Amino acid sequence: xxxxxxxSSNKMFGGQHQxxxxxxNRTECEMTFAIYLPPQAENGQKVPLLYWLSGLTCNDENFSxxxxxxxxxxxxxxxxxxxxxSPRGEMVADADSxxxxxxxxFYLNAIxxxxxxxxxxxxYIIDELPSLLAQHFPxxxxxxxxxxxxxxxxxxxxxxxxxxxxxxxxxxxxIVNPSETPWGIKAFSAYLGDDRNNWAQYDSLxxxxxxxxxxxxxxxQGDADSFYPExxxxxxxxxxxxxxxxxxxFNLRPGYDHSYYFIxxxxxxxxxxxxxxxx
Amino acid sequence: xxxxxxxSSNKMFGGQHQxxxxxxNRTECEMTFAIYLPPQAENGQKVPLLYWLSGLTCNDENFSxxxxxxxxxxxxxxxxxxxxxSPRGEMVADADSxxxxxxxxFYLNAIxxxxxxxxxxxxYIIDELPSLLAQHFPxxxxxxxxxxxxxxxxxxxxxxxxxxxxxxxxxxxxIVNPSETPWGIKAFSAYLGDDRNNWAQYDSLxxxxxxxxxxxxxxxQGDADSFYPExxxxxxxxxxxxxxxxxxxFNLRPGYDHSYYFIxxxxxxxxxxxxxxxx
Numbered sequence: 391x392x393x394x395x396x397x398s399s400n401k402m403f404g405g406q407h408q409x410x411x412x413x414x415n416r417t418e419c420e421m422t423f424a425i426y427l428p429p430q431a432e433n434g435q436k437v438p439l440l441y442w443l444s445g446l447t448c449n450d451e452n453f454s455x456x457x458x459x460x461x462x463x464x465x466x467x468x469x470x471x472x473x474x475x476s477p478r479g480e481m482v483a484d485a486d487s488x489x490x491x492x493x494x495x496f497y498l499n500a501i502x503x504x505x506x507x508x509x510x511x512x513x514y515i516i517d518e519l520p521s522l523l524a525q526h527f528p529x530x531x532x533x534x535x536x537x538x539x540x541x542x543x544x545x546x547x548x549x550x551x552x553x554x555x556x557x558x559x560x561x562x563x564x565i566v567n568p569s570e571t572p573w574g575i576k577a578f579s580a581y582l583g584d585d586r587n588n589w590a591q592y593d594s595l596x597x598x599x600x601x602x603x604x605x606x607x608x609x610x611q612g613d614a615d616s617f618y619p620e621x622x623x624x625x626x627x628x629x630x631x632x633x634x635x636x637x638x639x640f641n642l643r644p645g646y647d648h649s650y651y652f653i654x655x656x657x658x659x660x661x662x663x664x665x666x667x668x669x
Numbered sequence: 670x671x672x673x674x675x676x677s678s679n680k681m682f683g684g685q686h687q688x689x690x691x692x693x694n695r696t697e698c699e700m701t702f703a704i705y706l707p708p709q710a711e712n713g714q715k716v717p718l719l720y721w722l723s724g725l726t727c728n729d730e731n732f733s734x735x736x737x738x739x740x741x742x743x744x745x746x747x748x749x750x751x752x753x754x755s756p757r758g759e760m761v762a763d764a765d766s767x768x769x770x771x772x773x774x775f776y777l778n779a780i781x782x783x784x785x786x787x788x789x790x791x792x793y794i795i796d797e798l799p800s801l802l803a804q805h806f807p808x809x810x811x812x813x814x815x816x817x818x819x820x821x822x823x824x825x826x827x828x829x830x831x832x833x834x835x836x837x838x839x840x841x842x843x844i845v846n847p848s849e850t851p852w853g854i855k856a857f858s859a860y861l862g863d864d865r866n867n868w869a870q871y872d873s874l875x876x877x878x879x880x881x882x883x884x885x886x887x888x889x890q891g892d893a894d895s896f897y898p899e900x901x902x903x904x905x906x907x908x909x910x911x912x913x914x915x916x917x918x919f920n921l922r923p924g925y926d927h928s929y930y931f932i933x934x935x936x937x938x939x940x941x942x943x944x945x946x947x948x
Contacts, residue, residue, distance in 0.1 A: 400926055400928050400930040400931070401891075401893065401924040401925045401926065401930070401931070401934075402930040402931070402933065402934050403933075403934045404934075407930055455734065455735050455929065456734050456735065458737040458740065458933070460930075460933070461737060461933070461934075612680075614680065645680040646680045647679055647680065649679050650734065651679040651680070651681040651686055651739075652679070652680070652681075654681065654682075654737070654739070654740070655680070655681050655682045655683075655740075
């Protein structure tokens with residue numbers, strides 16, 4: 391059993407918001423995650439789990455403090471896990487820019503050095519973390535996944551590749567086609583190398599064709615988001631998904647930007663969406 | 670008219686969350702505040718105003734990002750102003766500790782040097798800021814005041830001294846009797862000097878007897894708050910207020926601590942309380 395070290399525990403909306411540290415066998419470093427356990431879990435009930443994946447520069451604390459999500463997790467009786475966005479530490483490779491290295495893991499398994507040693511966030515999120523959570527917390531096996539920006543990419547990509555593991559996917563301002571947009575091209579070149587044949591396995595637009603189950607998808611995008619026209623372009627993904635028979639709800643939100651103020655404004659319908667698909 | 674420089678504006682819950690900078694004639698330095706304008710204000714309606722006063726170490730951003738208050742401000746149609754907790758800048762006196770100097774203004778007018786030059790937060794909050802807000806924003810003149818910890822002290826103290834200006838007062842884990850508790854004794858000694866005759870004018874417990882109107886008061890306190898037994902002791906204030914004919918609701922919340930996770934959990938009833946007293 392992986393040893394979890396409790397960093398902090400704060401009562402919130404009748405449940406507990408906790409941070410844990412543990413050594414990861416996938417990223418080969420100490421990892422930190424936050425989990426919110428709703429009051430229902432404290433009463434011995436097993437509850438569904440929402441995975442939240444954060445964007446560039448974030449760690450487990452951004453969504454924890456800024457999104458207002460625990461109120462809804464308590465209301466719906468969902469646990470909420472908020473992992474970090476990359477491996478961290480002095481021994482872990484890093485870059486000077488905000489969009490590569492620590493805080494910018496892109497939820498993939500790197501195959502190029504110096505990244506390949508620790509940057510195995512895909513395995514961490516889909517393999518090690520779920521097993522660890524199942525061991526330590528009262529979860530009923532139902533799961534959904536959502537995220538923001540780079541984490542929206544993570545949620546869509548991981549959800550599509552593991553459609554048997556989740557009921558639904560949602561995203562705020564996601565990167566949907568990293569092989570063709572600047573942040574993605576920079577990160578994929580560094581982590582995966584120049585051979586673009588290795589990129590499609592982590593590109594949500596390309597993955598649509600390979601999903602075993604066509605999970606329902608919800609995407610919110612602010613039209614005043616400065617990253618929207620170049621980095622994000624979610625409509626490409628939405629159009630392709632609809633053509634391929636996915637049920638996709640896409641909301642373009644007038645005047646909203648890329649910040650957590652945008653996420654907080656629309657987090658409630660994302661909970662309602664995932665609740666509906668848990669059934 | 671005071672010139673306001675807009676630092677940022679983010680659409681949130683249909684309204685705008687904005688940060689402004691301006692030169693203050695009271696603190697004689699640049700001050701920053703945040704204001705949330707609900708959708709009702711954008712539609713040309715004049716709205717009531719809630720003043721939020723933050724605690725030690727905070728600036729205008731802590732409550733803005735962590736409390737989940739804008740959702741409720743939008744729902745109720747209230748503007749919400751979040752000033753800084755002290756004067757700031759290289760020219761402004763400071764101390765090495767978190768509980769004195771910048772980030773720890775205690776909402777009073779200092780009379781001892783080196784503090785007296787800039788630390789005039791009382792005048793700033795009750796005089797300059799309201800006038801500036803009335804000039805620039807669509808406010809209907811109704812106001813209430815609330816805060817946390819040092820800001821709970823600020824809300825109670827300012828509300829009691831200016832009871833004709835507010836409809837109601839509320840606080841999370843407030844300092845209620847700074848003349849007799851360690852944070853307050855340290856700050857009052859530095860800012861006001863050793864003559865305790867100068868302290869009572871900023872001590873909420875002492876001010877109860879002098880309030881022109883007995884405003885309704887709501888206080889929430891977590892019983893797992895490590896500052897509760899020594900620094901806060903809200904019951905002293907509650908008992909005295911009730912004896913003097915105030916209507917006080919005091920909620921001791923089992924298991925909650927001093928953090929914004931506690932504030933977020935109970936911010937909703939504070940909005941309902943102030944809404945009821947706006948009528």
